[in-house]
Amino acid sequence: MAEAFANLYGKDVLVASSSGLAPTEIIVRETIECMRENGVDLSHQFPKRYDPAQSGQYDLIINMSGYDLPEPVEAPVRHWLVRDPIGQSEQIYRDSRDNIERQVMQLILQLRREARGPDPKRQKPVQ
Numbered sequence: 430m431a432e433a434f435a436n437l438y439g440k441d442v443l444v445a446s447s448s449g450l451a452p453t454e455i456i457v458r459e460t461i462e463c464m465r466e467n468g469v470d471l472s473h474q475f476p477k478r479y480d481p482a483q484s485g486q487y488d489l490i491i492n493m494s495g496y497d498l499p500e501p502v503e504a505p506v507r508h509w510l511v512r513d514p515i516g517q518s519e520q521i522y523r524d525s526r527d528n529i530e531r532q533v534m535q536l537i538l539q540l541r542r543e544a545r546g547p548d549p550k551r552q553k554p555v556q
Contacts, residue, residue: 430460430529431491433469439537442544450494452476457515463522467530491536493529 435445453476461471484490485503492498493511509532514522 430464430469430526431493431533433464433471433474434530434533435537437469438534439540442537442540446477448477448479450479450496450498452478453515459514459519459522463519463526466523467526491532 432445432447435443439445456471456474456476464471479498481499481501484498484501487504490498490502490504490506491509492506493509495510495513498506509529511528511532512521512525514525
């Protein structure tokens with residue numbers, strides 16, 4: 430979900446990829462359907478396993494697993510609290526989707542602000 434939202438909304442400031450510590454074999458139907466409700470197509474997505482040896486290739490890792498990442502971790506890590514919807518109700522899928530979408534959008538807005546640089550209106554005058 431996060432990869433799809435990030436690449437849909439934030440392609441001007443990031444390129445997202447996702448992986449899991451224990452990925453499923455397929456993207457489950459409930460995930461596909463709840464993302465489709467928000468107009469997001471997951472047909473080109475597939476589960477991938479997290480490889481710690483590749484962590485140095487990333488500028489930032491978002492960990493939504495609730496577990497520590499295996500070493501080595503060579504990129505900054507942010508932890509997002511996200512309920513795993515697998516095996517839960519459709520409402521839990523929607524709640525998780527909406528939570529992920531909000532956090533992705535906050536990250537994108539932060540990256541856009543950083544890309545613009547400091548706001549001259551907010552800087553203190555030099556004397």
